[in-house]
Amino acid sequence: MRKRKESSSQCSGAEDSAESRTRKVSSSGGEHPAETFTIVFADIGEIDRRSPMVFVPREHTLPSEVEEFAEEFDADVTVHPSTLSVDDVEWNLKVKQNITMSPFRKIQLGPCHTAQSTILRRLTPCSDELELILVRILKGKVGLSRLYYSTLNRKLVAFAIFNLLQKATRPTMILGNPGFSLSQIARMCSEYKDETGQDMQRHMQVLLSRDQQLICFHSGVDNAKRVDASAPDRIFIVQLCSNSAHSGATSSASSSSSSSGSQETLLKPY
Secondary structure, three states: OOOOOOOOOOOOOOOHHHHHEEEEOOOOEEEOOOOOOEEEEEOOOOOOOOOOEEOOOOOOOOOHHHHHHHHHHHEEEEEEEHHHOOOOEEEEEEEEEEEEEOEEEEOOOOOOEEOOOOOOOOEEOOOOEEEEEEEEEOOOOOOOOEOOOHHHHHHHHHHHHHHHHOOOOOOEEEEEEEEHHHHHHHHHHHHHHHOOOOOOOOOEEEEEEEOOOEEEEEEEOEEEEEEEEOOOEEEEEEOOOOOOOOHHHHHHHHHHHOOHHHHHOOOOOO
């Protein structure tokens, strides 16, 4: 069994027994245990090397390995691309029995790049909700594909992600491989502020995988962390340790300002 290592102490005690968990009050006035909510994301799915898409060699990871990590960490949600093609990305998403999910809704991020959104609802007295938006940007080769990921297309995708977080009406997480580096995120946040007057570092928080290829943007979510499970680079485990039933986007700024340490800044990977 692999030893779990946590990248943040924000949620200390999250893995304690059920009896030791504290209780928290939601905005609706109800009370229920402050529980963890674990998402295992895997950036798998084969790309045909004969296609006009860019192939980035990385450690090969099998779906069976993803399931192993999901079982070990008692994942509430397990998700990975099942099909990667020039036309679309299809997702395989599994949830626990006490969680419902809405049908996928396609979101246009740019002229040729899309994301898929679903609303996850945990069946508790407070009906906790999370909007999960999945992103896997496919990059085309220069001059050979409409999916060529130019500087302009990166900016369009980044601004679309920022707009989604700005307009969120519930706790929202954008998770996957958007094709950005940490420095590019910082630069695009600066450009977004210059063009819209909105400071995204006050409206969102960011988690990165170990190799910084997989990214989790979130807003309205308290105490999210990356779980370092010595997993392959293609597997990204994110854990929420909070009451997600609150006023959504209207509380995201206060949630961000109330976090401590590395959770407050965009520029520190954790």
